[in-house]
Amino acid sequence: MTSAHKVPFDEARLRPMLLRWLPDTLEIRTQTHQVDGQHVVLIYIAPNPAGCAFFQADGQYGHGKDAKTVFRQGEVFFRDGTESRRMSQRGLEQVIAQRVKIEQTRWERDHAAEYRRLVQELKIGSAGQQVTRGPAAEFNLALEPEVLTAAAIELLRARDDIPLRLLLNSAPARARQLLRAGDTTELTQLVERLACLAATFLTIERQEWFDRTTATLTSIYDLPLEQVGIGHSYVSQQIAAFWLMMTEHVLGLGSLAVRGSNWPAVKTLAAHQVPIGGNSYRTWTRHTLTMAARAGSLETRQGTQAIRLSLLSLARDMVRRLGCLRPEVEAEDERILTGLTQFDFLVCLVGIDMGGGYHPNFARFDTQRTNPAAERLLRDPRMRQEIFQGDGPHLAKELHEIDLAAQNEGFSYDGWEGYTTPVQNFISAQLR
DSSP states (O other): OOHHHHGGGSHHHHHHHHTTTSOTTOOEEEEEEEETTEEEEEEEEOOOTTSOOOOSSOEEESOGGGOEEEEOTTOOEEEETTEEEEOOHHHHHHHHHHHHHHHHHHHHHHHHHHHHHHHHHHHTTOOHHHHHHSOGGGSSTTSOHHHHHHHHHHHHHTTOOHHHHHHHHHHHHHHHHHHHHTOHHHHHHHHHHHHHHHHHHHHTTOHHHHHHHHHHHHHHHTTHHHHHOSSOSOOOHHHHHHHHHHHHHHHHHHHHHHHTTOHHHHHHHHHOEEEEETTEEEEHHHHHHHHHHHTTTTEEEETTEEEEOOHHHHHHHHHHHOGGGOTTSOTTOHHHHHHHHHHHHHHHHHHHHHTOOOOOGGGGSOHHHHHHHHHHHHHOHHHHHHHOOSOHHHHHHHHHHHHHHHHHHHGGGTOOOOOOHHHHHHHHHHTO
16 A cells, blocks of 8 residues: 555544445545555544444445345344344344443443442441432442442441332342343452352341342353253353352352351351252352363363363452451452451361362362361351261261271372371271
8 A cells, every 4th residue: 555545544534435325424534654665544433432334325335237236225244253234133132232222331431430438438337328318229339449438338227228228129130131132250259249248248247138139149150050950960151150250259259158157157158058959959169060070161272281270279369359358458468368268178177068069179278278177067056056967976077087088089189198196086986
């Protein structure tokens, strides 16, 4: 392309030419560059704000008998991958979804400044009355996490739980829409905000609202079963990744509950069961591990070597990023991983006790991280009452079973090596 060739691509010349066929909402940008001594023109056409555009005139090239019509006045095209196709039912649904997303983004952007102002007022305690006086619909999962949690605290202080109830009741329906649309980004943000709410209720010791929020998370976790049914051994990578993302947040909440010695919360997080066919169930952490592994979501490669990813390491990375799940510690604090391993150990106990299966993910890590949970289980009546309902021999049998599985799992990682002497003595005495 020569200097003369690039002249027609000037925006001032190109836009009037295109307006013969396109509406005046057309937004176009052009730039010229020199690459290896050659002129290159870049043309950018922004998405139409209406979601689509009707052609204003027939598009033809050639003359006389050789003339060919590419599109006609009134026709609409949409992008299907790398192709432009005439509007179809699927295309219309795509356009509608894009328009809704654009409007939602605009709404969030327009309210962002107000939300930031609100969180600052909440921090100094001056916005509680504004929250309680405002419409319940304004308290929603589009709020930034720190605003959402601060507003939730003020609502509880004001004893107005209606916005909280509406938010939790509407969350599964919103998650269903995002799941069907394949919008993983917004779906992750929704789960993050719910996890932040649950973490906040844990921190301020509001067990009822923690339980309600956890119940909402379990409902969302079960949504893919509406599509794939119960009993399928394999699911798509998209669904497996969704379950994996959710379980990372559940594990993060579990670590926080362990660090706070909130054993009712540990039991609540560990106990959700997912039907797998017949009368069989799996705890959601065990279910995720199975489905994610089968979908290849827990495997990466280093050269020609396949590396199996750790569920707890993935959860630790998520907690490092999401500050609301570690309000009392820094991102690199070792107590995060220690809490994860101890929670996973307790999940194993709950899983066996409920017949929901288990897998000792904690076994990959140093024994000293997990053993304090086993020791405390034997000396803390409140903890034992919440976590395990069986008698001494029953508990000893299950501890022994977990130990065998953990030693087998941990051998390849130089991880779990067995219980401390007090726990071993308990098992020996109970199994005589």
